[in-house]
Amino acid sequence: MKKLGNYITGNWIEGDGDGQQLFNAVNGDIIATATTQGLDFKSILNYGRTKGTRTLRRMTFHERGRMLKALALHLLEHKEKFYTLSYKTGATRADSWVDIEGGIGNLFSNASLRRKLPDEVFALDGDNIGLSKGGTFAAQHILLPKEGVAVHINAFNFPVWGMLEKIAVNLLAGVAAVVKPASVTCYLTEMVVREIISSKILPEGALQLICGSAGDILDHVTFQDVITFTGSASTGLLLKSNPNILRENVPFNLEADSLNCIVLGNDVTPDMPEWDIFIKEIRKEMTSKAGQKCTAIRRIFVTENKMEDVWKAISKSLAQTTIGNPENEKVRMGALAGQTQKKEVLDQVQKLLASSQLIYGSLDSVELIDADINKGAFISPLLLLNETPFKSEEAHNVEAFGPVSTIMPYKNIDEAIELSKKGKGSLCSSVVTSSKQFARNYVLGAGTFHGRILVLNSEDAKESTGHGSPLPLLIHGGPGRAGGGEEMGGLRGIKHYMQRVAVQGSPTMLTAITNVYQPNAKGNRTTIHPFKKYFEELKIGDQLITDKRKITSDDIDKFADLSGDHFYAHIKTTDFDDTMFEQQVAHGYFIMSAAAGLFVDSVEKNPVLLNYGIDELRFTKPVYPGDEIYVRFTCKEKIQQELKDINPDVPFVKGSDIPRGIVKWYVEILDETETPVIGVATILTMVKKKNTN
Structure with a gap:
């Protein structure tokens, strides 16, 4: 049986023991095993710091940016073999496009940011600050790459994008990475990393991979390192509370799954294009990646008088979704990542049903194309109805991480805003409306509880990237339950991996240090x-x-x-x-x-x-x-x-x-x-x- 490799300290190394078995989500076959048993995590971190980061810090932003561009071009040439393996995760071609080419696109986007940065190993942050009346004393903030490594602990749903979107940022900043993908789909991440390493585009030590348990890696991080985690809020809290992380004040960026929502404006009627846009967006978000997205729509808010019309329209749209083997061209929704994930989703649905009723889909059966429900991790899209969203909390607290959403009524804009906030912080929200006033009121009222808000109407729907699409130049993260972190965000994301230093001195000395002329310098x-x-x-x-x-x-x-x-x-x-x-x-x-x-x-x-x-x-x-x-x-x-x-x-x-x-x-x-x-x-x-x- 194939055992996945760990790329550490410059070599591909198999861990000790049998490891965890990894299964084909479509037919249940064993693909490989993964284990990190026996690895020295302290040495892995030290290697990244002394080998990878040390080399990257000597490169300029422009050199790092061109390196990312070269890597993106290389991976594009090999994308088809990634697609072939991606089907085994349960993803359709369209799902895999987001994961694979979306991730590669992230490399391109971050590479282009080099043009907004100096051809230097550091960057200025803000303008010169005069500190004296005579102009002989001033200050300038600068940003320097941290001397540690970025430790990325990723979720299972995007095994390629989840890695590439994170390392693109830290590599451009000049910091090496240690990537720990979720085990259930890490076989795809391992394939991509093998291609990256074989290309020899990245300097040695810039990227290391561990497939399996994270072991005691968090016990060895320091304040120069940065940790990012994507996954459940409970696991994130557990990791963030590690005594060493608290003692060392290690930066920890948490992106947790959240109960994201979509709101249909009270101005929208069935004869308007916004109505169809709303229905289409919900179907896409429920079925894309089989609903396994941290940004997927979990809560649907509609005015009371349109509830029945809306849920019937959603049900009709979901019924057109073909489910089964993602390698079949007729299939539009594949499987969940595995049987464990399927069981967890159904368990969470049972909690939701305590205050909601199932109005579309089945808990135990689904019509499949070219697949066997007894072997694959397939599930029907499930639409739930909760008629008392202010009295029952389950829909606002319980997330079924699959093709599951709950529709709920509201009376007016104030109720819509209040219901959106009951998610206690979300990565994203969408509002579909043609009313400028409704859009303004919703954004200003709900904005503090969301990382991103998409305003959809007939003007932008055609070119919009959609409800949950994380874009490299925008922040990806959210407050409260969503983790309080900010991944990406263009130049903002890069600054998470850099130390801001206020340098004080004479303008002439500051000019010599920064290589940028400062006011009042000689x-x-x-x-x-x-x-x-x-x-x-x-x-x-x-x-x-x-x-x-x-x-x-x-x-x-x-x-x-x-x-x-x-x-x-x-x-x-x-x-x-x-x-x-x-x-x-x-x-x-x-x-x-x-x-x-x-x-x-x-x-x-x-x-x-x-x-x-x-x-x-x-x-x-x-x-x-x-x-x-x-x-x-x-x-x-x-x-x-x-x-x-x-x-x-x-x-x-x-x-x-x-x-x-x-x-x-x-x-x-x-x-x-x-x-x-x-x-x-x-x-x-x-x-x-x-x-x-």
Whole structure:
């Protein structure tokens, strides 16, 4: 019998003993066994820290991002063999697409975040904070990768996505991972990890896998490590309460199964498209992955006068769902992950039936295609009705982790909000309505009890990713019963694996540390104009002080005529009583244009390819005729740019193959009193590289 491997300390190692038997969810056959008996978990963690994390921390965000992209492309090439094995978990092709290609897509999404991060081993967090009147003392928060490992204890329902969506974040942050998938479906995770390791794309130690029990791993974590757990709230609480975790203050991100809900707005009637959208969303959420999703809809709230129409429509829709062997193309819902899971679901349903009645489905029979109910872990979709949701608590406290939902009535928006909150914190909720007021009231009223709220109507339904879809750039987590954690969330997710440090010092010293020019730092005056330097030649702090220019009334009149901006303040004949100005004032955009005339060098070609944009432009002091201005122009930051892949099927864009980078310039426009007339402007230019390789 096949025994799954554990990839630890650079080797594939089988645990001792026979281990736990893992079964095919469709026909009950034994697939493999898994065990971690005999593994040294302390050594596993130390290896990840000293080998994997140490290497990752020396890589820049851009290097890590390109590594994730390469890994995603590699896994896409091998996806079909993952699909073949995924059927054994009970998942249909559509279910597996979410798990496999959804997980790979997460790698792509996180890889693209590198463009929002510096080509550095650390990142700035927020703006410079001045701490003194004279400007000689300031602070800057920075983010550094933690020196530990990420320990991911995952659920059984998404054996691929559950791993990839988590490691994508910690790897981009610069931290290695130890993944412990749920045993019942870990054979699929093991196959994917074998492909990852064989690709040699990740540095050694960046990813380790343990198939089986987590042993005493939590007894050896430190405050530099991060633990994530996805699963039941009771198990999560047990793990989170580990004395070593409490003693070491180890960050613990908990995502627990929750009683998510969907609300049908009181404005929706059967003749509206929102009605069909609502029914379709419920069927999809009940049958996708056979309801084995932490984000699945468990509670359905509908106005009292529409209850019967709704549950009949849901029942009719569920009846169209074909169930059976997921390898059969006609099947739309497969099996639960195993017989143990099936028994647990039915046990939970019995608890729900204490205050609800079954209005669709059967507890002991289901019509199957190409499958045997005595061998596979199949179950009928079950729709329950609870007519007293404020008096009975079971529907708000008991979760049957399968194709099970309970429909309940509400009278008004306040009751809908109150019922949604009775779940005591959920990962997500949806509201289907065409009423802007109903949507606003629901979001503002229920938002504190949910991690995400989807507002569905005829405008967005076609392109919506659906009720429970966790998106890489949005937080995945929820308050209260849902665990209080936040997985993913774009840059927010990355920060969970980094230490925020407030660095205090002089602006010049902060510039040297961060490699980003800080306000009031000393500039580097050079005889060569900054625009004549290639990207590699520019240094942070390179500075130009321009000549002065006197602004005249004639300048202002000409700019008004050229731009068409004849705002009263720019016209010299205006009566300026009861205005903010003493006399005719120059246009802010004219001052910016005049400043460009001062700092732009000659008409000859130079490494500057183009002006890329302006950030943070503020007009802080009026400029009157007779005032003199000059510019202090400083190289603030340099950002590497990757060449776009040239697609032979797409028309070539001139200049897209020129090696280049983006340079941010800190621009201060001052008058003769040394007072900024434009507070701060950051100008971006695209600058050619000297090295064309």
